[in-house]
Amino acid sequence: MNRIRAALAIAAVELRRFLRDRSNIFFVFIFPLALVMVLGLQFGGQGPAGRVAVAGEENTLRASIAAQLEGDDVAVAYTDLDGMREQVARGRTDVGLVISSDQAAAFDEGQDVQVQMIPSSQAAAQTTVQLVRSAVREATTYQGQVAALSGRGASQAQIETALARAAEEVSPPTLQVRGGEVDELAQEFAGLGQFDLGASSQLLLFVFLSSLAGSVTLIQARRRGIIARSVAAPVSIGQVLVGQGLGRLAIALFQGLYIMLATAVLFDVNWGTPALTVLVLLIFSTVSAGAAMLLGSLIDNEGAASGLGVGAGLVLAALGGGMMPLEIFPDTLRTVAHVTPHAWAYDALADIQRRDAGLVDILGPLAVLVGMALALVLVGTWALRRSLARAM
Structure with missing residues (x-):
């Protein structure tokens, strides 16, 4: 029990450090909602026939x-x-x-x-x-x-x-x-609210971006000796690794849940079955946390990590449906898009929002996301362990 409390305490500290960064006030709380509103006003309206x-x-x-x-x-x-x-x-x-x-x-x-x-x-x-x-x-x-x-x-x-x-x-x-093709697209998006499509795409974009941005706090904790002091206390290296991983997960989940709740209240976005949507968010956040651990372990410079994280996050989101609906992609590009976790999460959210899908209906995308999450978390944990060993 003490081991679990120690890991959770480390995760809570990581989340507080992320939220205390004043630059995140705009990028975490304001910018995602502004983009949802702009996308909804420009492209999400029903428009004339x-x-x-x-x-x-x-x-x-x-x-x-x-x-x-x-x-x-x-x-x-x-x-x-x-x-x-x-x-x-x-x-x-x-x-x-x-x-x-x-x-x-x-x-x-x-x-x-x-x-x-x-x-x-x-x-x-x-x-x-x-x-x-x-x-x-x-x-x-x-x-x-x-x-x-x-x-x-x-x-x-x-x-x-x-x-x-x-x-x-x-x-x-x-x-x-x-x-x-036009009528098929119209039927695909039929029943969506004005802001529904933009909200789901921005959810994927900002959860991944915020998680990668959270890799900066991991680098700072390693460079400033915070992790070394934690290990000097009655905290094992395993607890530190779990705590850092949970910290990245907490950042991603906080961003995703905030977007879901704020858009539901402000823009009346329909997220389908809430439990299933949160399940997709949890698994996608785990993927994002693993990617953040890997990035924060391989790079020692905060500026370089922030720039690479933003660049990689934007490219993956653009390819995976976080900026434009996958339905308008050519068939070949849509196939390529599914090398990203964003595309699989997009498919699952689309089934939940538009087709009232149940758990059985989205098992395929969820299975792929779970596999990506396991791979990235394992590799990220291994890389973080090596970087901590060098730092100490």
Whole structure:
């Protein structure tokens, strides 16, 4: 029991030393949340279902089509013919729509209507074309219904009441577009909150970075004789090694749990099943702790360790899905990405957040992470033992 208390005391000291570093106030507490917010605001919003630029004078046909499009969450902009063509050419809109005065007059008279569409080369253009066709069809159908009822002698008030009642009683069919890379990506990220994806990626990025940054305190403890004085006390070298390893683990876990709790409270991030998410965090933190022990044992200069830790952490995070979703990686690069622990942790968190996965569903990624953790902790402990032997 005394041995365990000694190791835990060393770990607590390491965590306090890390948190007392004033530079960590920004990088541990503020910077991760700021990045989650920026990523969520820029890329995590649901956004419009499409963009349409409409050329033509204001009339009932334009207003009716625009109302249908906006009801389908399509962003509608009004411009002249040249402006519409420029937007299509520059990819600033998905579809250009031309509504002539002749077609508007035909619409008012209850006749067939034809509008000109100019799709852009954007990936979402074909989906937006279908939405425009549906909007035009619904607008002309409604106008035809009004003309038919009016021909039967119904008043405007009766027409509006009858069509409103029909709309309430009849459920319109739903359309799901399947197939194609864009639609597959949309389905992959369907159901994610605005900040969910950014929060999980920043969790992996900063847990690994903070743990590697914690290697600096290990170097300082060795160079300043703190570890030597610990061994001089009734503390064995094994307790020192365990305590230092637990200290690196405590730093990583503190950073991860802080990000999880803060994003859940501030941004309403859904982390899925909390117990499973914490389990992934624990194993990934152990991987990070082993890497920090190895880095702090092989390098004797704090500046060099800090620079190498930040550089290695950023590169591994970029490759492993900590900066961009793995789903948009090419197949070959996605395979290469799984040499990093970040990619396996990303897969496990994605299953928990998006697919309500259970423990059995994520056993594969967890097994790989456990293997990486064991390898890095064993090598890091061996390297730390050698460095302590030289220091004493």
